[in-house]
Amino acid sequence: MRLGFIGLGQMGAPMATHLADWPGGLLVHDIRAEACAPVVEKGARAVPDPLEIMAEADLIEVMVLDDEQVRQVVRAGLPAARAGTVVAVHSTIAPSTAEELAAEAEPYGVHVVDAPVSGGFMGAHQGRLAVFVGGSEEAAERCEEPFGRWAELVLHVGPAGAGTRAKLARNLLHFASFAAAAEAQRLAESCGISLKALARAVKHSDAITGGPGAIMLRKTTGPVTPDDPWYDILLHVRTLGEKDLTLALELAQARGVETPLAALALERLADGLGVPHERSHE
Numbered sequence: 001m002r003l004g005f006i007g008l009g010q011m012g013a014p015m016a017t018h019l020a021d022w023p024g025g026l027l028v029h030d031i032r033a034e035a036c037a038p039v040v041e042k043g044a045r046a047v048p049d050p051l052e053i054m055a056e057a058d059l060i061e062v063m064v065l066d067d068e069q070v071r072q073v074v075r076a077g078l079p080a081a082r083a084g085t086v087v088a089v090h091s092t093i094a095p096s097t098a099e100e101l102a103a104e105a106e107p108y109g110v111h112v113v114d115a116p117v118s119g120g121f122m123g124a125h126q127g128r129l130a131v132f133v134g135g136s137e138e139a140a141e142r143c144e145e146p147f148g149r150w151a152e153l154v155l156h157v158g159p160a161g162a163g164t165r166a167k168l169a170r171n172l173l174h175f176a177s178f179a180a181a182a183e184a185q186r187l188a189e190s191c192g193i194s195l196k197a198l199a200r201a202v203k204h205s206d207a208i209t210g211g212p213g214a215i216m217l218r219k220t221t222g223p224v225t226p227d228d229p230w231y232d233i234l235l236h237v238r239t240l241g242e243k244d245l246t247l248a249l250e251l252a253q254a255r256g257v258e259t260p261l262a263a264l265a266l267e268r269l270a271d272g273l274g275v276p277h278e279r280s281h282e
Contacts, residue, residue, distance in 0.1 A: 002027070003146055004057030006050050006073055008035040011090070011117065012063035014124040018150040019061075020044045027053045054087075055080040059146055061115075063090040067097045074101050074112060083109030086139045088147075090131075092116045092171075095161035098134060102160035111139035114160060116167035117151065128152045132170075134163030173212055176261075183259045187248065190255040215273065224274040234273040241269045242278055 001024045005016040008030040019026050020042030028039050029050045036046035047053060053060055054077030062073055070091050081087070087110060089098065098114035105112045113135030123129040130153040133140045140156040147154045157166045181202075188198045215237060218224070224231045245266040252259040270277040 001058040001142070001146075002056060004028070004053035004060040005039075005044075005063070006030075006053060006060065007063035007065075007091075008032075008039060009063065009065075010121050011124050012061075013039065014121065015061070015063065015090070015117075015129070015150045016044065017042055018127050019146060022146065022149070024058075027057055029053055051077055051080050054078075054085075055082070057085070058082075059086045059088065059142060061088045061090060061146075066091065067093045070097065071101065075104065078105055078108050078110060081108060081110045084111075085109075086111045086113060086135075086142050088113050088115045088133075088143055090115055090117055092167055093164060095164045095168075098164050099161040102135070111136055111142075112160060113139050113143065114163040115143065115147070116163055118167065118170055119151075124150065131155065132157050132163040132166040134158055134160050134165075177212065180261045180265075183257075183261050187252050187255065187257050187259060190257050191251070218274070221272075222274060231275065234275045238270045238273050238275050239278055242266060245269065 003019055003022050003024065004027040005012065005019065006029050008016055008028060012030075013035060016026065016028055016039045020039050026039075026044040028036050028044045028046050029048070029052075030036055033046070036044075040046050050073060060077070060081075062070060064070055064073060070089055070093055074087055074089070077087070087105065089101070089112065093114065095114070098112070102112040113133055115131050115133045115135075117124070117129045117131045119129040127150045129151040131147050131151045133143060133147075133154065133156045135156075136159070137156070144154055155166070157163055185195055185198065189195060215234065218230055224234055245262055249259060249262055249266065252262065
C-alpha cells in the first residue's frame, strides 16, 4: 500500500515523518516546499501537485487548515483517485463536512474517513497520538497499521462523521477544563499560593488518578443503579466532590473571587455522575 500525506504543518509534519520509511513508499505535499524537506530526508518523495498523490496513493492522509481546504483537496482529487482508495481527513472539521464528502466519494468507489487526532504536537512528535476513525469497517481496518506508526491509540468509533463527533466531545472536556483551571488559579493566587506549585500538583496527581477520564468508563450517562459496581465508587466521588467544592466556594467568597464554574459543578456533579445528591435519601 502506497501512502500519501497532504499538509505538513505543526501536526502533519511529525505525523508524516513517522511514515517516511513506509515499505510501500510515502508521497508528501505542502504548499510550502520547504516543509517537505525534513520528511524527504527521512525517505519520502515530495510532489508539487496534490492531485498526483490522489492518483497514485492507496491511502491519503489530509491535515490541512479547515473545512474549506479539506473540501478543496478532496473534491479536486476524487476524479483522479482509483476505486478502493481511502482518504483520511485528520483536520478537525464539522461532522456534516465528513458525511458530505463521504457521500460524494461513494460514486467513485473512494472511502472518505474522518480521523481527527488528540494529543497535540508533543504526541505527534512522540508517535503517541490518539485517533478517532469515522468510516466503514473496511476503510478503518486499512488505516490501522499506517496510523499505528504515529498513534498509540486507534479507535474506530462509527461511520463517517463519528470521528469528528468524538473529537469534539473530547475537546469540550479539554477546553472546559482550561476554564475551570483558570478559576482554580485565581483562587490560589488570591491566597498567595504559587501557581507553579499548583500546576505541578495537578499534573502529578492527574497522572496517577487519570484525571477526568477516571470516571468516564461507564457505558451510559444515565443513572447508576445500586447493583452496579460503579455505584459505591461514584457515591464516594460525589461525597468528596460536594464537600470539597462547598469548601472551595466558601473560600472563594471570603477572598472575593468569582467561581461560577465551581458553583455549577457543585449543582450538577451528582447528576453527572449518575448518583443522588448527598442530601437526597439514597
